[in-house]
Structures are given as C-alpha cells and as structure tokens.
Amino acid sequence: MIAAAVVLGGATAAADPTASTQLLYRWVDTQGHVHFSDRVPPEAVHQQYSEVDGKGRTRKLIEREKTPEEAAAAARSAKLAEQQASYDRYLLQTYARADDLELARAAQLQSLEQRSAAARKALADNQATLSDLRSRSVSAAAEGPAASAALQRQIKSFETSGAQTTDLLRKLDSERGTSAARFDADVQRYQLLTSAQPATH
Numbered sequence: 001m002i003a004a005a006v007v008l009g010g011a012t013a014a015a016d017p018t019a020s021t022q023l024l025y026r027w028v029d030t031q032g033h034v035h036f037s038d039r040v041p042p043e044a045v046h047q048q049y050s051e052v053d054g055k056g057r058t059r060k061l062i063e064r065e066k067t068p069e070e071a072a073a074a075a076r077s078a079k080l081a082e083q084q085a086s087y088d089r090y091l092l093q094t095y096a097r098a099d100d101l102e103l104a105r106a107a108q109l110q111s112l113e114q115r116s117a118a119a120r121k122a123l124a125d126n127q128a129t130l131s132d133l134r135s136r137s138v139s140a141a142a143e144g145p146a147a148s149a150a151l152q153r154q155i156k157s158f159e160t161s162g163a164q165t166t167d168l169l170r171k172l173d174s175e176r177g178t179s180a181a182r183f184d185a186d187v188q189r190y191q192l193l194t195s196a197q198p199a200t201h
Helices: 002-015 017-021 068-094 098-143 145-196
Strands: 024-028 034-037 049-052 058-062
Touching: 068 145, 098 145
Parallel strands: none
Antiparallel strands: 024 034, 024 049, 049 058
16 A cells, blocks of 8 residues: 555656645654555554655654653653743842842841751750759659649640750751752852843943
8 A cells, every 4th residue: 555655646746736735644663664655544643753745745743642651751841841931030030140149148048047046045045944943853842742743844845845946956957058059059040041141232
C-alpha cells in the first residue's frame, strides 16, 4: 500500500495539477523505515508523524502522543516555569537594583537575630527561675503537700515554657539560614535577569 501510494501520487500529480494539494502522512516505524500513507495507521498514532502534500512538502508536524508519565512531567515543568516567571516579575517590580536586595537581606537577618537574642535571654531567665524552684522543692515537702504540689506545678510550667523557647530558637536559627540562602539566590537571579535586559537610554 505504501509503495502504491507513492507511485500513484507521482502519476496522479502528472495527470492532475491539483493533486499536489492531496495530503499524505509520513511516519517512521520502530525499525527506522519511512512510510507514506493516505491515512494514519494505528501503529503511527502514538508516534510522531507529519502531513505532506503530493510533492512531498511537509505541511504539518504532529507530535507523538505523550505517555501519562510524560504528560504529568510536562505539566509539572510548565507549572514550575510559570511560578519562576511570576517570581521573576516580582523581583524586577519590587527591587530597583541588586543593592536593594542586599539591604533587604541585611534587614531580615537583623530582625531574626534580634528575635533570637530576645529568645535566648528569655530562656536564660527561665532556666534561672527553674533552678531556683527546683532548689526550693527540697524544702517545700516540709511545708506540706499543698505547698509541694503548688511548687511542682510552677516547675512544670517553667519546664514547658523553656521547651517552647528552645524550640523557637531552633526555628529562628533555621529561618535565618533559609532566609540568607533565599536572598543569595534572589540576588544571583536578579543580576541574571537585569543583565539579560536591553539597556535603556
């Protein structure tokens, strides 16, 4: 059928000038052999093929159908590209120059350091109070069960507060590292974006 399609196509073109507008389909099988047909065969549907006219000129290229995995990967890539483009616009619209990003970085890290310093002081105060309460708990037993129970509640409260403050310090340290890395990446991205833009006069 393939050979006949090619031969008949040539013969018809010689007899009928309008035959050059007849569309054929060109595709390559898994062995690398090129085929021409007047219809898309089932085995070519999931491959790349092209529409050609009677003179063999390509009119349209039809990409092969993606597998579900390929389609999902392409969708993820498109979404990431869209997110990057949106963030690029934010950088260019928010900062007039790279130095502004550096200033924002310094301000953010300073704010985090101030919060960390306050948390460290609170933890130190908490630990001092907790140490005092634990010392008092030794003599509190002699004052009766009620006094001892009240003191134990205070100790428990300060232990909980100390654990929360310690957790806050860990989060602030992590946030400081994350913020520094993000700003470093933003500066590099901003410099790349601005260097790619045409100079304005």
